[in-house]
Amino acid sequence: MSGAKSTGLARAAELYSxxxxxxxxxxxxGKKIFGYFCCYPPIEIMTALDIVPVRILGNMDEPITIADGYLPPVMCVFCRSAFDIGMKKSYDYFDGFVGAHACDGAERTALIWTxxxxxxxxxxxxxxxxxHNSAVDFFKQQIAYFQQAVEKFIGQKISPEALKDAVARHNRQRALVRDLYDLRKPDPPLISGSEMLQVxxxxxxxxxxxxxxxxxxxIQEVRERPNVQAKKSRLLIWGSLIDNTAFTDLIESSGLNIVVEDTAIGTRPFWHDIEETQDPLDGIAxxxxxxxxxxxxxxDSGPSYQEDSEMRFGYLKEFAKYWKVDGVFANIIRNCDVHGYEVPVIKDYFAGLGLPVLVIEQDYSTAALETLRTRFQAFAETIG
Amino acid sequence: MFFAGLDIGSTITKVVIKNEKKICATVIKPTGAEHRRLAHKVMEDALSKAGVPFEDVDYIIATGYGRINVPFADRQVTEITCHMRGVNWLFPAVKTIIDIGGQDSKGIKVENGKLVNFIMNDKCAAGTGRFLEIIAGVLGVKLEEIGELSLKSTRPSDISNMCTVFAEQEALLRLSEGTPVEDILAGIHKANASRIHSMVKKIKIEPEVAITGGGAKNRGLCKALEEKVGFPVVVPPEPLITGALGAALIAGEQIAKIDKEELQERQKKRRLEAVTFFDDESTKAR
Incomplete structure (x- = not known):
C-alpha cells in the first residue's frame, strides 16, 4: 500500500474500494492468489499453503455487458455480474479458481468461468x-480432493499441524468478527452497516x-471513538448478499440502522468456529x-411446519432478541432462487416473532437503487 | 396556525394548506420536467388562494417522488404514510387503500390510524396511469373519457397481455378486427384492475377499501376494481389530494411536538425558492 499506512476503519475502506x-x-x-465462489470452499486449506484466498464478488456499479452472451438472463444477476467483471479482467491476478456447487447459479457460472x-x-x-452424516462424509472426501489438487499445484503437502494452525487463525477471525457484531448491540449501534460491510x-x-x-x-477504534450513529429503527437483513455500500447507505439514510445481517457477507461465514478435531478435515466438513x-x-426438518421453521430459523430469533431488532429486510437479488423460495416461510416465521418484514427483489445495480428509497422510508415509518 | 403538505408526484403536483379546523386551499398542477424549479411556484399559488402569507405557515411537509426537491419543507415523509393519513382523516373506517398514480400503484394497509403494511409496483407501467395514457393515445380517445366510454361496453374484449407494449399491440389488433372501442377499453380496464388487485391482494384486502390517485378519477377502472374486490369501494371527492392532505395533517401534528422558539427559528430560515443543489443550466429540461 502507499507510504503512510492507514489503519482500522480507514484501512478497511481502502481495501473495500x-x-x-x-x-x-x-x-x-510471490504469493499465490486463489479466487473462490460463495462462503462454502474451505479457505483454511488455502491459508495452510500460504495461498491468499480472495472472495469473488460482482460489481453493482458495472452494467452487465459481456456476461449476457454466455449466461441466460433467468440466472441470478449477482452470478452474471461476477462473471461479467471476470471477463473484464477484474480477477486476472488469480493463480487458482475454486468454483463450488453452492447454488445452481454459482455452479453454472463456475463451469463457464473455467x-x-x-x-x-x-x-x-x-x-x-x-x-446428514453421510453427506458430511461425502463432503469431507471432496475437501480431501480439493486439498490434493492444491497441494499438487503448489508442489507441497499440507501437514496436519499447518492445517490445524490455519483453522486456529481463521477461528480467531471468526471470534473477532463476532466481537465486532457485539458492538452493534447498543442503541444506536457503535458501527454502521456500511462500515461493517467495508470491514x-x-x-x-x-x-x-x-x-x-x-x-x-x-474493534479498538470503534470502542474508543464517540458514537457517531443516530438512533433509528433497528434492521436485520436476511437473504441474498449485499456487497456495495451504496445499498447500505441508501438503507441507513432512510431512517434505519442495520444491526445484523444473516447473509453470505454477514454472519454466515463467521458465526461458528471450526471444531478442532483429530483429523482437521472432520471439523472443517x-x-x-x-x-x-x-x-x-x-x-433436517421437524414433524410440522412450525417445528420445521423453528429448527431452521431459531437462530434468527436469537439475533432479533440480542440485537433488539425492530424489523426485517428480506433482500432478494433477482433470480436468487435459494432465497426467493424461502420468502413465504421466512415472512411467516418473523410474523410469529411480531417482526414486520420488507421483501424487495432487486436488480443488483446501483443505478436502480434510488427507486427503492420510498420503500425503505415507508418501512421505517411503519416500524418507527 | 397554518400547515402545508406538498405532494410532488411523477405526473401531478398537489398542495394542501390547512389550519386546525379546515382545508384552506388546494392546488393541483402538472409536475412536468421542470418541477425542481417550480415547487415554490405551486406553493405560491396555494398561498395566494388561501390568502396566507408564507411567513405564517408553521410547518411544511413534502411527499411524493419529488419530495427531495422542496428546500422549504421542514420534513419529508413518504407518500405511503401521507396517503394513509389523508384517507384516514376522510374515511376513518378504511383499512385498505389502493392508490393508482401516474407511474406506480400501491396498496396500503391501515390499522387504528397507523400504517401497518404496504406494497408497490414501480418497475413496470402495467397497473399505472401511464398504461391508461398510452392505451388512450392508441385508441384516439381522451384520457379523461376512457373510463366513461368503457362503461358502455356490453362485451369486454379479452386483453391477455399486461406488458404495456404488448397490450398496446393487442389493442391495435382488436381495432383491426373491428372490435368497438368501448369493448377494447372495458377489456383494458379489466386487465389493469386485475393486475392491481393481484398485487394488493398480497397484503390482504379488508373493507373498507378506498381508491386514490389519478386512477380513482376513472370510473371504468374503479368499477372493474370493485368487481375484483367483491364489495363497494369508496373514492374521495378529490382523490388526487389525499397525499398532500395527509402531509398537511402530519405537519399539524409535528407543530405540537416542537417548542415555539424552534418553530420561529425554522420559519426565519425558510425561503420560498427552488432547490439550489442542481446546476441550473445543465439540469434544465429541453
Whole structure:
C-alpha cells in the first residue's frame, strides 16, 4: 500500500474500494492468489499453503455487458455480474479458481468461468445439498480432493499441524468478527452497516493474519471513538448478499440502522468456529456443511411446519432478541432462487416473532437503487 | 396556525394548506420536467388562494417522488404514510387503500390510524396511469373519457397481455378486427384492475377499501376494481389530494411536538425558492 499506512476503519475502506489491490501486491511478492465462489470452499486449506484466498464478488456499479452472451438472463444477476467483471479482467491476478456447487447459479457460472477465463489451477468443489452424516462424509472426501489438487499445484503437502494452525487463525477471525457484531448491540449501534460491510469485504480480500490485525484495530477504534450513529429503527437483513455500500447507505439514510445481517457477507461465514478435531478435515466438513446456514442446504426438518421453521430459523430469533431488532429486510437479488423460495416461510416465521418484514427483489445495480428509497422510508415509518 | 403538505408526484403536483379546523386551499398542477424549479411556484399559488402569507405557515411537509426537491419543507415523509393519513382523516373506517398514480400503484394497509403494511409496483407501467395514457393515445380517445366510454361496453374484449407494449399491440389488433372501442377499453380496464388487485391482494384486502390517485378519477377502472374486490369501494371527492392532505395533517401534528422558539427559528430560515443543489443550466429540461 502507499507510504503512510492507514489503519482500522480507514484501512478497511481502502481495501473495500480497491478490492484487488492488496492481492496484486502480494502476488508481486510471490504469493499465490486463489479466487473462490460463495462462503462454502474451505479457505483454511488455502491459508495452510500460504495461498491468499480472495472472495469473488460482482460489481453493482458495472452494467452487465459481456456476461449476457454466455449466461441466460433467468440466472441470478449477482452470478452474471461476477462473471461479467471476470471477463473484464477484474480477477486476472488469480493463480487458482475454486468454483463450488453452492447454488445452481454459482455452479453454472463456475463451469463457464473455467471455460472462458483461464486460470492456472481450477477446482470445482462438490457440496452436497443435505447435511446428514453421510453427506458430511461425502463432503469431507471432496475437501480431501480439493486439498490434493492444491497441494499438487503448489508442489507441497499440507501437514496436519499447518492445517490445524490455519483453522486456529481463521477461528480467531471468526471470534473477532463476532466481537465486532457485539458492538452493534447498543442503541444506536457503535458501527454502521456500511462500515461493517467495508470491514467484512476487506477481510475477504487479504490474508487471514492481516485481517485479524485489521479487526483488532477496528474493534479498538470503534470502542474508543464517540458514537457517531443516530438512533433509528433497528434492521436485520436476511437473504441474498449485499456487497456495495451504496445499498447500505441508501438503507441507513432512510431512517434505519442495520444491526445484523444473516447473509453470505454477514454472519454466515463467521458465526461458528471450526471444531478442532483429530483429523482437521472432520471439523472443517462439519462446519461448512452444518453451520454455514445458507438455504442452499436442505436441513433436517421437524414433524410440522412450525417445528420445521423453528429448527431452521431459531437462530434468527436469537439475533432479533440480542440485537433488539425492530424489523426485517428480506433482500432478494433477482433470480436468487435459494432465497426467493424461502420468502413465504421466512415472512411467516418473523410474523410469529411480531417482526414486520420488507421483501424487495432487486436488480443488483446501483443505478436502480434510488427507486427503492420510498420503500425503505415507508418501512421505517411503519416500524418507527 | 397554518400547515402545508406538498405532494410532488411523477405526473401531478398537489398542495394542501390547512389550519386546525379546515382545508384552506388546494392546488393541483402538472409536475412536468421542470418541477425542481417550480415547487415554490405551486406553493405560491396555494398561498395566494388561501390568502396566507408564507411567513405564517408553521410547518411544511413534502411527499411524493419529488419530495427531495422542496428546500422549504421542514420534513419529508413518504407518500405511503401521507396517503394513509389523508384517507384516514376522510374515511376513518378504511383499512385498505389502493392508490393508482401516474407511474406506480400501491396498496396500503391501515390499522387504528397507523400504517401497518404496504406494497408497490414501480418497475413496470402495467397497473399505472401511464398504461391508461398510452392505451388512450392508441385508441384516439381522451384520457379523461376512457373510463366513461368503457362503461358502455356490453362485451369486454379479452386483453391477455399486461406488458404495456404488448397490450398496446393487442389493442391495435382488436381495432383491426373491428372490435368497438368501448369493448377494447372495458377489456383494458379489466386487465389493469386485475393486475392491481393481484398485487394488493398480497397484503390482504379488508373493507373498507378506498381508491386514490389519478386512477380513482376513472370510473371504468374503479368499477372493474370493485368487481375484483367483491364489495363497494369508496373514492374521495378529490382523490388526487389525499397525499398532500395527509402531509398537511402530519405537519399539524409535528407543530405540537416542537417548542415555539424552534418553530420561529425554522420559519426565519425558510425561503420560498427552488432547490439550489442542481446546476441550473445543465439540469434544465429541453
Amino acid at each position: 480497491v478490492r484487488g489491490q492488496r492481492a496484486r501486491e502480494l502476488k508481486q511478492e 471455460n472462458y477465463i483461464k486460470t492456472p489451477c481450477n477446482f470445482h468443489l462438490d457440496i452436497p445439498h443435505t447435511a 467484512l469485504i476487506a477481510l475477504m480480500c487479504i490474508p487471514v493474519e492481516e485481517g485479524n490485525v485489521l479487526l483488532e484495530e477496528v 462439519e462446519h461448512y456443511l452444518k453451520e454455514v446456514l445458507c438455504p442452499r442446504t436442505f436441513r
